[in-house]
Structure formats: C-alpha cells, structure tokens
Amino acid sequence: MSPSSIHLQDVTIAFDRHPAVHHLSGSFVPGSLTAIVGPNGAGKSTLLRALMNDLPLASGRIDRGHVMPTDIGYLPQAADIDRRFPITVGDVVLLGSWRQAGAFRAVSEGSVSEARRALSSVGLTGFEQRLIGTLSAGQFQRVLFARLLLQNAKLILLDEPFTAIDARTTHDLLQVVRRWHQDGRTVIAVLHDVEQVRAHFPQTLLLAREPVAWGPTATTMTSDYLMRARLMAERWDETAAICDVPDQSAA
Numbered sequence: 001m002s003p004s005s006i007h008l009q010d011v012t013i014a015f016d017r018h019p020a021v022h023h024l025s026g027s028f029v030p031g032s033l034t035a036i037v038g039p040n041g042a043g044k045s046t047l048l049r050a051l052m053n054d055l056p057l058a059s060g061r062i063d064r065g066h067v068m069p070t071d072i073g074y075l076p077q078a079a080d081i082d083r084r085f086p087i088t089v090g091d092v093v094l095l096g097s098w099r100q101a102g103a104f105r106a107v108s109e110g111s112v113s114e115a116r117r118a119l120s121s122v123g124l125t126g127f128e129q130r131l132i133g134t135l136s137a138g139q140f141q142r143v144l145f146a147r148l149l150l151q152n153a154k155l156i157l158l159d160e161p162f163t164a165i166d167a168r169t170t171h172d173l174l175q176v177v178r179r180w181h182q183d184g185r186t187v188i189a190v191l192h193d194v195e196q197v198r199a200h201f202p203q204t205l206l207l208a209r210e211p212v213a214w215g216p217t218a219t220t221m222t223s224d225y226l227m228r229a230r231l232m233a234e235r236w237d238e239t240a241a242i243c244d245v246p247d248q249s250a251a
Ligand SMILES: Nc1ncnc2c1ncn2[C@@H]1O[C@H](COP(=O)(O)OP(=O)(O)OP(=O)(O)O)[C@@H](O)[C@H]1O
Pocket: 015, 020, 038, 039, 040, 041, 042, 043, 044, 045, 046, 047
C-alpha cells in the first residue's frame, strides 16, 4: 500500500447497527479517478460520508494516509442543499477558501480574484452578485464545482454530481473532473450512468451494500457484475437481523 493511499480495511458502517456498507476492503490510489456505482440504497453516499470522517465506523478502519481533513473537498447530493439562504454566488465560491484562509480572517483580494477565475472556468463569468436561489440547477452545480476549485483539495468526493444536469453542463463539469485527475488529485464520484462511467472513469467500485467488484472499470462494469449487484439489492431485507458488529459505543 502506498503511504498516501486511502485504505479501507473490512469497513462496516451501520445505522442503528443495520449495516449500510458491509465488509469493504480496498484502496483508492493517490491520483486515481474512481466511480462508485450501485443500486439505490447500496451505501454509496454513506461511504462518501465515512471517507470524509462524517460518520463513525461500526467496525474496520479507514487509513487516509497523508490526506488531512482540510484536504478533502465534498460535493453533497443537490437534494441535500437548501438554496433559500440569501447568499451570493461569489460568497459561496469563497467558502472554498476558508479552510486555508481561516474562518474569521478578512477575504483577501487574491481569493476574490481566484473566485472570479473559478467561476469563469465553469462558464459563469459575471455571476458573482447573483443570489444562489435565483440560479438554475445546472448553474448552481457549476457554482459548487467552482467552490471545489478554490478549495484546492487533494481528495475530491462527488455525490451524484451530474444528476438532473443537462448534457452541455455535464460535459463541461466532466472536463473539470478530468483536469483534477490530470493534476494528480484523487477523485471519487457516486454515479448512476453506466455509459458515463465507462467513458470517463478508469476505476470503479461496484457496491451493493457489500462490495461486488472494485478495480479497472473494464473489468468491474461487466454485465455479470452489474446483474450480481442488482440481485443483491433485490435480496435486501431492511428488517433483517441486526448485524453482529462490535458495539463501539461501549468502548
Ligand atoms: N441517517 C440515516 N439513518 C438511518 N438509515 C440511513 C441513514 N442514511 C442512510 N441510511 C440507510 O442506509 C442505506 C444506504 O443509504 P445511502 O444513502 O448510502 O445509499 P445510496 O447508495 O447512496 O443510495 P441512492 O442511490 O438512493 O442515493 C439505506 O438503506 C438508507 O436508508
């Protein structure tokens, strides 16, 4: 294992001791570009949240190597974001720099210029003063990518970044993802579009609560493995017995 790989060792993540991700082991190599694919409820978002240390593990271990919490950029599912808050596009993008700048420091002229450049690079030149609530879904997704650009993260976690986004915007944002990959950042994206994964993501983790396959996309996104993931999902029993994982609350 490379020292800066993100290594998962027999990871189980549970809600009320019902596992959402079960016995997952493997590594995200530095600079890799990985899609996480699987049926609804497969544990994909749960895994992303655990990777950014937002959820405790029921058992197992995640070793993030040299990746510090401030090195992680996270794009949640669009549905999880309340856009009624009266904040401008420019301020949302500038939030990407607060980890480097500090929460209570004045925003530097440099950061403002960087935010402007980030907005231009996602096709939103001149949108700085718009309130986020007035944007279309695709425009808002571009804003969130601009914020990630400013964050300059080593590890980028994207949860369904192209859902409900039109082809042109998806194409543009895929170019941003490609540039992150070329820069040597580690990018992990939850996706549902199998063809998009095959075309743009060299690595795939196929998850159906338990890992189905993890490796080069050509060998993991086969009809056999996809079928296996679907069958595993159909066999799920939400009322199944509680998982016999050690109770960490007593530790
Ligand atoms: N906060 C929570 N409390 C209880 N159960 C949860 C919670 N969050 C997720 N779950 C359950 O964990 C399982 C995995 O959910 P998760 O959101 O990770 O799936 P997903 O693969 O991202 O699904 P989708 O493709 O539908 O977004 C589901 O059964 C879900 O109901």
